[in-house]
Amino acid sequence: MHDRSGRITVQQLTKRFGPVTAVQNLSFTVEPGSVTGFLGPNGAGKTTTLRMILGLIRPTVGAAVVNGVPFSQLGDPARVVGAVLEAQNFHPKRKARNHLLVYAAAIGAPDTRVEHVLQLVGLGEVGERKAGGFSMGMRQRLALATALLGDPQILVLDEPANGLDPEGIAWLRNFMQSFARSGRTVLVSSHLLAEVEQTVDQLIIISRGQTMYNGPLEHLRKSQQTRVLVRPSDPEKMLAALHEANIYNVESMQDGRLAVAGGVPSEQIADLALKAGVSVYGIEEERANLEQLYFSLTQGQYTPGTVPQQFGPGQQPYLPPSVPPASPPPPPYQPYQPPSPYQQAPPPYEPPPPYQQAPPPYQQAPPSPYQPPSPWQQQDAPPSTDEAQQHDQGGLGGRS
Amino acid sequence: MGNAVKAEFRKIFSTKMWWALLIPAVAVAFVANLGFSALQRNGQDTSGVTIPIALISLGASFSSTSIFAALFGSMSISGEFRHRTISTTYLTASSRGAVLTAKLITYVVMGLIYGVLTLVFATLGALVGGGSSALPSGGSWLLISLIGIIVIMLWTLFGVGFGGLINNQIAAVVVLLVYMVVGETIISTGLNAGGATSVPHYLPVASASDAVIKFALDQFLSTLRVSSDVQSQVAERFSAIGLPSWWVGGLVFIAYASVITLSGWAISRRRDIS
Numbered sequence: 001m002h003d004r005s006g007r008i009t010v011q012q013l014t015k016r017f018g019p020v021t022a023v024q025n026l027s028f029t030v031e032p033g034s035v036t037g038f039l040g041p042n043g044a045g046k047t048t049t050l051r052m053i054l055g056l057i058r059p060t061v062g063a064a065v066v067n068g069v070p071f072s073q074l075g076d077p078a079r080v081v082g083a084v085l086e087a088q089n090f091h092p093k094r095k096a097r098n099h100l101l102v103y104a105a106a107i108g109a110p111d112t113r114v115e116h117v118l119q120l121v122g123l124g125e126v127g128e129r130k131a132g133g134f135s136m137g138m139r140q141r142l143a144l145a146t147a148l149l150g151d152p153q154i155l156v157l158d159e160p161a162n163g164l165d166p167e168g169i170a171w172l173r174n175f176m177q178s179f180a181r182s183g184r185t186v187l188v189s190s191h192l193l194a195e196v197e198q199t200v201d202q203l204i205i206i207s208r209g210q211t212m213y214n215g216p217l218e219h220l221r222k223s224q225q226t227r228v229l230v231r232p233s234d235p236e237k238m239l240a241a242l243h244e245a246n247i248y249n250v251e252s253m254q255d256g257r258l259a260v261a262g263g264v265p266s267e268q269i270a271d272l273a274l275k276a277g278v279s280v281y282g283i284e285e286e287r288a289n290l291e292q293l294y295f296s297l298t299q300g301q302y303t304p305g306t307v308p309q310q311f312g313p314g315q316q317p318y319l320p321p322s323v324p325p326a327s328p329p330p331p332p333y334q335p336y337q338p339p340s341p342y343q344q345a346p347p348p349y350e351p352p353p354p355y356q357q358a359p360p361p362y363q364q365a366p367p368s369p370y371q372p373p374s375p376w377q378q379q380d381a382p383p384s385t386d387e388a389q390q391h392d393q394g395g396l397g398g399r400s
Numbered sequence: 401m402g403n404a405v406k407a408e409f410r411k412i413f414s415t416k417m418w419w420a421l422l423i424p425a426v427a428v429a430f431v432a433n434l435g436f437s438a439l440q441r442n443g444q445d446t447s448g449v450t451i452p453i454a455l456i457s458l459g460a461s462f463s464s465t466s467i468f469a470a471l472f473g474s475m476s477i478s479g480e481f482r483h484r485t486i487s488t489t490y491l492t493a494s495s496r497g498a499v500l501t502a503k504l505i506t507y508v509v510m511g512l513i514y515g516v517l518t519l520v521f522a523t524l525g526a527l528v529g530g531g532s533s534a535l536p537s538g539g540s541w542l543l544i545s546l547i548g549i550i551v552i553m554l555w556t557l558f559g560v561g562f563g564g565l566i567n568n569q570i571a572a573v574v575v576l577l578v579y580m581v582v583g584e585t586i587i588s589t590g591l592n593a594g595g596a597t598s599v600p601h602y603l604p605v606a607s608a609s610d611a612v613i614k615f616a617l618d619q620f621l622s623t624l625r626v627s628s629d630v631q632s633q634v635a636e637r638f639s640a641i642g643l644p645s646w647w648v649g650g651l652v653f654i655a656y657a658s659v660i661t662l663s664g665w666a667i668s669r670r671r672d673i674s
Contacts, residue, residue, distance in 0.1 A: 093415050
């Protein structure tokens with residue numbers, strides 16, 4: 001019998017489909033009481049992993065357990081796990097209410113439960129309509145209603161925001177958070193960090209079937225690197241003053257600014273400038289955003305090609321215009337150290353060296369054609385502090 | 401298990417397929433028996449002899465309904481793959497075995513419904529076409545019906561297993577339909593031309609229809625007022641062309657249905673649902 005813990009444990013999970021390795025040696029734990037985001041680019045192995053957890057796909061190696069036992073041994077699985085796998089699993093000619101009545105019977109839930117879940121997801125008015133005539137958003141809601149029939153302890157959602165309108169996404173976000181706040185477990189996959197950033201507490205990032213990051217979102221957020229961009233009247237003199245103060249993580253930018261990395265406070269830099277008799281025309285802190293961090297974590301999915309060293313600024317699609325040579329010290333509790341967003345993505349299995357002599361950003365491979373365009377690719381300017389603050393407030397403000 | 405069976409029945413009765421296939425099946429049974437029995441009424445006018453001609457058309461009706469029943473069964477598992485409901489079905493059941501067992505139980509019942517309604521409409525057709533004299537005696541009628549209904553039930557299970565093997569609903573339906581209607585006839589013709597004249601009787605469609613129609617034919621011959629000499633001559637003729645006894649056909653078809661159903665079951669239990 002299962003232990004009712006609400007915990008999902010994945011141990012050294014590997015799945016090969018013929019010559020293709022979809023998931024490779026994946027291990028993580030999903031704890032109750034939190035929303036865990038399961039991120040990775042399309043094709044990273046997310047769906048395969050979720051389906052292995054749910055007993056729909058047999059792992060080649062390793063095991064996934066829910067409440068301490070494999071899914072197939074849960075006995076009454078729909079009362080433990082509810083899953084939204086795709087918004088397409090309906091008979092198009094079956095009415096929404098009848099669809100739910102089928103699975104209510106399978107679970108052994110009373111028929112009154114069907115009305116309850118229909119109301120819960122906002123489909124109370126359209127229960128007599130055929131699922132085939134539903135919009136994508138309505139299908140997602142019906143899939144969620146089906147998952148909730150057994151009043152499960154754990155909710156697994158595979159890309160649930162696909163096809164949802166902004167209103168639906170906001171509703172789903174609130175739903176997942178309140179579900180988790182009631183002490184239950186939510187595991188939600190997405191290929192876009194921005195989609196789940198405001199919802200999740202924990203993050204598992206995978207790329208090419210391997211775990212790249214597993215830990216609280218807050219830790220990833222804190223590991224975001226800040227650097228100070230200073231515009232001195234005399235860059236040479238300023239650089240000399242910084243070196244004198246043992247600050248070497250400095251880079252000259254094309255526009256004459258200096259980028260100082262390594263967590264040196266801007267006040268210290270301003271003071272050094274004053275001492276050196278250099279005027280400071282502008283000083284600002286630049287923060288790499290989570291999206292860039294996520295992108296660098298999942299970049300390893302594609303083999304970097306040989307790219308000419310010199311690129312115009314317009315041809316650097318996803319990186320800030322210069323390279324700081326440092327990355328933050330690793331928090332000790334994280335099995336996978338997130339690399340700096342400015343670094344080249346790490347090879348599989350190897351945590352990135354913390355103080356690597358970073359290659360110039362333009363050596364990184366251009367995005368593969370499979371890579372979905374990210375909104376910030378079009379960004380010319382580095383993300384502003386306002387934006388970073390916005391992320392901090394969004395959705396996470398309620399928790400301490 | 402009760403829950404899984406209830407869910408399967410709800411699946412069947414919440415879409416139209418079960419009656420979309422049942423209506424043509426019983427319509428064919430009704431019309432065929434009506435027409436065939438009407439022939440007998442015409443014959444009776446001239447000779448004054450009544451023969452239970454509906455024995456033959458009744459037997460043939462079970463064979464024709466078998467096609468509809470097999471197609472219906474073949475959509476049970478493959479339809480769930482087509483509409484991607486198989487994931488939800490497995491996620492809401494205590495085990496895959498429970499789902500598959502429930503499907504077999506449910507489709508046995510559906511096969512019985514198809515069989516019994518075929519019997520009802522075939523009998524009605526015979527009564528309308530030829531009057532009660534076209535019908536065989538109660539005992540023969542009951543025996544043929546029993547065999548016919550069992551054959552329809554087995555074809556339904558054959559279909560379920562076949563759909564479990566193929567998974568692709570359209571392929572399952574097309575392959576089964578083409579095979580049952582013309583495919584086996586073509587194969588038989590080829591085998592006969594090649595000299596293997598006894599082999600075609602051991603193919604699925606032939607063995608199943610032998611079980612019903614050969615039995616009906618035996619009954620029919622025994623009711624004719626012909627001498628036992630003639631009857632034994634006919635029997636010799638049948639065995640000369642390699643036509644096995646009705647029960648041989650029945651056993652062969654039970655073997656086919658079991659193998660297909662069990663292999664569809666075994667594969668469905670293990671298959672990855674991606």
